[in-house]
Amino acid sequence: MTARRLLLLGPPGAGKGTQAQLLVERYRIPQISTGDMLRAAVAAETEIGIQAKAMMERGDLVPDEVVIGVAEERLAQDDAQRGFILDGFPRTGAQAEALDALLERLGTPLERCVALTLDEEEIVSRLLKRAEIEGRSDDNETAVRHRIAVYQEQTEPLVAHYEAQGILRRVEGTGSVEEVAKRIEEALG
Ligand code: ADP
Numbered sequence: 001m002t003a004r005r006l007l008l009l010g011p012p013g014a015g016k017g018t019q020a021q022l023l024v025e026r027y028r029i030p031q032i033s034t035g036d037m038l039r040a041a042v043a044a045e046t047e048i049g050i051q052a053k054a055m056m057e058r059g060d061l062v063p064d065e066v067v068i069g070v071a072e073e074r075l076a077q078d079d080a081q082r083g084f085i086l087d088g089f090p091r092t093g094a095q096a097e098a099l100d101a102l103l104e105r106l107g108t109p110l111e112r113c114v115a116l117t118l119d120e121e122e123i124v125s126r127l128l129k130r131a132e133i134e135g136r137s138d139d140n141e142t143a144v145r146h147r148i149a150v151y152q153e154q155t156e157p158l159v160a161h162y163e164a165q166g167i168l169r170r171v172e173g174t175g176s177v178e179e180v181a182k183r184i185e186e187a188l189g
Pocket of ligand 1: 011012013034035036038055056057059060061062063064067087088089090091095138147
């Protein structure tokens with residue numbers, strides 16, 4: 001099978017992580033989640049983790065140069081050479097440009113960007129539910145509302161960025177995990 005280089009874009013709570021997991025199994029390529037990597041860094045109390053902790057708890061973005069470094073290092077690893085699913089990166093224009101430049105240098109451009117869509121009230125209710133189950137420290141209502149605002153301001157413009165590249169597919173994020181997975185499967189062709 002040809003390498004699949006995929007990006008899942010969408011607001012917090014849209015189900016990117018869940019759907020990325022299914023794609024990992026389907027295509028046997030790694031999920032690259034900057035959120036997961038940063039949470040691991042916080043737990044391990046690395047320099048990056050110590051730096052990122054308070055920003056993450058507030059629902060603010062971690063600085064571009066930090067996240068770009070983390071993502072580039074991960075993309076350089078062996079298992080990412082036959083494809084990958086990016087989830088939660090890029091999240092700003094600067095991150096998208098850094099990613100474009102890196103993949104262009106490597107001669108391995110993104111193949112598809114799937115943008116999951118979900119309305120704001122559904123996002124909030126999903127995240128507050130997740131807070132009860134997982135107890136993630138940034139899933140309180142203030143931080144959740146803030147993450148949505150940050151998403152709308154900084155990340156949503158990336159939809160147009162990938163649309164201009166001709167690789168964007170919009171997928172409705174409502175419904176069951178299986179329904180959304182099916183829509184993504186269709187969008188990936
Ligand atoms: P969600 O999509 O549910 O908000 P993530 O797990 O993707 O959560 O990210 C959690 C937090 O980690 C973000 O709110 C942010 O502080 C930080 N983070 C993750 N990825 C990035 C990124 N690409 N750029 C900046 N900050 C990031």
